[in-house]
Amino acid sequence: MNAPLSPQTAPAATGYNFAYLDEQTKRMIRRALLKAVAIPGHQVPFAARDMPMPYGWGTGGIQVTAAILGSGDVLKVIDQGADDTTNAVSIRAFFQKTANVAVTTRTAEATVIQTRHRIPEKPLKAGQTLVFQVPIPEPLRFLEPRETETRVMHALADYGLMHVKLYEDIAKHGHIAKTYAYPVEVEGRYVMDPSPIPKFDNPKLSMSPALQLFGAGREKRIYALPPFTRVKSLDFEDHPFEPTRFEAPCALCGATDSYLDEVVTDDRGTRMFVCSDTDHCEERRADGHRGLLAGDDLVDTITREADVERDDGAPIVPLP
Amino acid sequence: MPMPIPISTPPLLEARGLTKFYGDRLGCRDVSFDIREGEVLAIVGESGSGKSTLLSLLSGQLPASAGEVLYRTRAGEIRDLAALSEAERRFLFRTDWGFVHQDAARGLRMGVSAGGNVGERLMAVGARSYGAIRAKAEDWLDRVEIDPTRIDEPPTAYSGGMRQRLQIARNLVTAPRLVFMDEPTGGLDVSVQARLLDLVRRLVADMGLAVIVVTHDLAVARLLSHRIMVMKQGRVIEEGLTDRVLDDPRAAYTQLLVSSILQP
Incomplete structure (x- = not known):
């Protein structure tokens, strides 16, 4: 009875309903x-x-x-x-x-x-x-x-408090810090x-x-x-919502319009920024887009670094 | 503080036969009065005399066992508070009414800056311009004699008197017509009390506010109010113009109260 389950004794999906839940x-x-x-x-x-x-x-x-x-x-x-x-x-x-x-x-x-x-x-x-x-x-x-109070606040659309939070952010940081x-x-x-x-x-x-x-x-x-559905990010008229922007393009695929992850590459503070959406990045690379650190033409990139141009034509900012 | 009050206007708030029982225990019994704009009514009495119960009934925070509270809205309608929906009641609370608590920590958001505290009501009624909200908060801090450069400090960094003034600014920013005050000077030292009372008097006169102030301090009542209601054991035992009640008290209990004030 206490025998450990192995893949052989528990074949896929038997004993479960379709997609696990009944x-x-x-x-x-x-x-x-x-x-x-x-x-x-x-x-x-x-x-x-x-x-x-x-x-x-x-x-x-x-x-x-x-x-x-x-x-x-x-x-x-x-x-x-x-x-x-x-x-x-x-x-x-x-x-x-x-x-x-x-x-x-x-x-x-x-x-x-x-x-x-x-x-x-x-x-x-x-x-x-x-x-x-x-x-x-x-x-x-x-x-x-x-929770009782937040439910009432939702029911009555009593959302002043949410803006108090945003107000506090601007008062403290000069912008909405969320x-x-x-x-x-x-x-x-x-x-x-x-x-x-x-x-x-x-x-x-x-x-x-x-x-x-x-x-x-x-x-x-x-x-x-x-x-x-219309979805609006909360903001103030004079402090409108601003999506995050990135300074550098993706180091692998050169995309300038995607959300980037910071990856630390050694213990001396070297970092690279790459697309967080791996599928997006791979697809772009398959289409021939290349970033500064794309492995296959790394050597090539370094030699061209001085005059290389980004996908959008803007000059590249070398990574620190 | 005599001030003529036109009797011809219908009352802003009218209480009729307000009664509250907590089980068998009496909260307050058969209280009736009315109040008009620009009028300050003090409710005095010792601890446990039903003052705070009455305030909660008047502001719709407690359901009454019997009796009703009628309120004249900005639209001119006379509404029974008990018949208001929760949404309407909350709207009244953040636009037309103010509530100044004895303990500022109950009336303020202690983790939020002074500016946020003052701006909350504005944002709750739809203000969405940071600059305008901030300008209005600064203006109000100035009006309650708080240095506007301290707008970004939380109330925890304020003294007791400043917290109380901040609470007043937070309540008055939407230009309410009726303000409830529960022992607004409780726990403050005498000179701070005097400044606060001065401020309240000025704001009441400037804005034509109706104020219902609950206090056990007859000096506060004398400085602030036009009329006084004396409560004992849940009932109103004496009622009248402040000077009349304090200078010529009729009920034995009122005489006792008045005689217990230290005369300078």
């Missing part, structure tokens, strides 16, 4: 999803199940994915934009095993994309569904600790936490042709943005 649970989650889609930005409570992984690893997103996944779907899972990090690999393997669905790393090919903390760079299209993993669904949580999980207002009504995506991604939330679903497992909340 049908009644999926039905419950779909009801919550329908309500969430009907009231964009409104947090709908749902009876989140215990999943075979710890809270904080995407249990909310996985339950949403499990509830909407069909056998014909093509699944992509990203974690901070990357397809190859532990979280993404594990979740992808989980659904391959329990639902036997096709998986991909290509944004354009996926029908369901589960994501942690990013929206893919490639614009989404109608028919695609983006599932966000949400740690804290309540945008007012750190401003008002009482760079991720930047609060948004949905269709002029609900204030919503877009999950900890960088504010760089906020503009992509608005008027997206794709369906966007948000699942918070520990907090047991689901919310949604139906396609073509």
